[in-house]
Amino acid sequence: QVQLQESGPGLVKPSETLSLTCTVSGGSISSYYWSWIRQPAGKGLEWIGRIYTSGSTNYNPSLKSRVTMSVDTSKNQFSLKLSSVTAADTAVYYCAREAGGYTIFDYWGQGTLVTVSS
Amino acid sequence: QSALTQPASVSGSPGQSITISCTGTSSDVGSYNLVSWYQQHPGKAPKLMIYEVSKRPSGVSNRFSGSKSGNTASLTISGLQAEDEADYYCCSYAGSPVVFGGGTKLTVL
Numbered sequence: 713q714v715q716l717q718e719s720g721p722g723l724v725k726p727s728e729t730l731s732l733t734c735t736v737s738g739g740s741i742s743s744y745y746w747s748w749i750r751q752p753a754g755k756g757l758e759w760i761g762r763i764y765t766s767g768s769t770n771y772n773p774s775l776k777s778r779v780t781m782s783v784d785t786s787k788n789q790f791s792l793k794l795s796s797v798t799a800a801d802t803a804v805y806y807c808a809r810e811a812g813g814y815t816i817f818d819y820w821g822q823g824t825l826v827t828v829s830s
Numbered sequence: 831q832s833a834l835t836q837p838a839s840v841s842g843s844p845g846q847s848i849t850i851s852c853t854g855t856s857s858d859v860g861s862y863n864l865v866s867w868y869q870q871h872p873g874k875a876p877k878l879m880i881y882e883v884s885k886r887p888s889g890v891s892n893r894f895s896g897s898k899s900g901n902t903a904s905l906t907i908s909g910l911q912a913e914d915e916a917d918y919y920c921c922s923y924a925g926s927p928v929v930f931g932g933g934t935k936l937t938v939l
Binding site for chain 1: 833862864865866868875876877878881882887919921922923926927928929930931932933
């Protein structure tokens, strides 16, 4: 059974960079797309971007200038960096596997709350 | 790209059927048969319920079905049960990025 676990600081200061890592267990990270999705409290889901195990990426156009994703296949991990954060970036951040085709998010992490505050 | 449009809330009694709509544009829902639906209970991660418009993952009840016409996709839940009360999100491919709907809160009366 594939499991995903997000990790990283729960509190980030405004203007700094948010950094999260997703560790995949119970299966290989290879040959899949891996996405980050966030959800502000009481609001809907927002797709941040995806990375393939080759390193190729696609980002949400509205966040593209601030987002960087990377993958480490040796550790079965992929990561998110979001720069110049503001309070609007406060949200629960989920990592998810996008399998079999676009929009098929079949496995999700439990989510991690990141608060942007000084 | 803009979020897909869903009704904020729908409700139904146990045993009834409800339908949640998801309206996009010719750049997303209308162009691709890559629409999925997710169920989210409070404090939990979303769960895939429908993919590629009308396909059900293994383990998902056949009470859940999906369809699409033009720029609008729909999720139908038949034989409503108390455990179906949750938020539901549609999701569509938009030519590389992915766009979600704003979510619909389903209340089982």
